[in-house]
Amino acid sequence: MDPLSDVLALLKLRSYVSGGFDAGGDWAISFGPHDGIKFHAVVTGSCWISVEGDAFTRVNTGECFLLPRGRPFRIASDPSVEPVPVSEVLPPQPNGRIMTYNGGGDYLSIGGYFTLSEGQSELLLNVLPPLLHIRDEPGSATLRWCVERMRQELAEGQPGDFIVAQQLATIVLVQALRLYLSGRTTEEAGWLFALADKRLRAAIVAMHGAPDRRWTLHTLASVAGMSRTAFAVTFREAVGLSPMEYLAHWRMTLAAEELAHSRKSIAAIALEVGYESEKSFSTAFKRVKGRPPREFSRLQKQISGRMDQAVFK
Known part of the structure; x- marks a missing residue:
């Protein structure tokens, strides 16, 4: 897989389509904090969005916006309209259907959200701004098609429509990114x-594809087709970490997933991520994750156990 697919798979991405919103006249709705990533795709009309007091952004037909940071926000037909809490506008209704407000007819959007694995969600959320506005441009034909298909699925009520809409929502996220x-x-x-x-992507693909390999700055620079110095400087400027720091963080992210959800020994996990010595792996893991591997594993499994118990109560 490519690095983006690797990360989304590790995050156990799940998509949910909450339904459509068909509004008419003047309107404004405020939303509180949320988990995961919310998205809205504008099918007809336009709206204005502001995230927690930031300036308003206009979103037009064929465009969408994603909200990765969970901050409160509001959408409106006009920034001057006083917002109403979403709980007052949209009372609880079955998911996956188009709901009407103020008679509808002027604005239609499809909305939903994505949930991510708790332990690793910062992998994606920390590198995204509070608001992603994806404009209607020539390259967004796939995005427009997915949104239109979601609208049809929600409007027609065919068997399996909710599942189809969820899968389309995942495509919307990847295409938006x-x-x-x-x-x-x-x-x-x-x-x-x-x-x-492309050069840095080649090096990141190589690290993700073989985390257990004995990578050096020289071999990674060769994969990128760059000199060692140019690669090191360019990589740090783009990623915010040196190549070897990024490799260590990716290895420990993979190890953390195994420690939390498998019964493999620490020695076996260490080998899988490129450490022949359990001691050197434990030192590296504590440096990156803040806890020794055994303590991290114990705590994660306790959390998982409490969650399982809550489900069956």
Whole structure:
């Protein structure tokens, strides 16, 4: 898999379509904090969005926005309209259907959210801004098609429509991230942004594909087709970490997943991520994750056990 697929798989991404919102006239709705990533895709009309007091952004037909940080936000037909809490506007209704407000007819959007694995969610959330506005551009044809298909699934009520809409929502997220990377003008640092550089992407793909290999700065620079110095400087500027620091963080992320969800020995996990010595692995793990592997494993399994008990109560 490619690095983005690796991370999304590790995060145990799940998509949910909460339904459509069909509004008419003047309207404004405020939303509280949320978990995961919320998304709205505008099918017809336009709206304004503001995240927790930031300036308003206009979102037009064929565009969408993602909210990765969980901050409160509001959407409106006009920034001057006083917002109403979402709990007052949209009372509890079955998911996966289009709901009407103020008679509808002027604005229609499809909304939903993505949940992520608790332990590793920062892998994605920490490299994204509070608001991702994906504009309607030539490269967004796939995004438009997915949104239109979601609208049809919600409106027609065919068997299995909710499952189809969920799968389409996942495609929307991946396509939105692709478009965000291709159209990015600011110089944020993070592994996600490094994927826009073919040379750095090649090195990251290599590290993800063989985390147990004895990588050196020289071999990674060769994969990237760059000199060692140029590779080291460019990688740090793009990712915010040196190549070897990034490799260590990725190895420990994989190890953390195994420690939390498998019965493998620490020695076996150490070998899988490139450490022949359990002691050297434990030292590296504590440096990156803040706890020794055994303590981390015990705590994660206790948390998992409490969650399982809560489900069956």
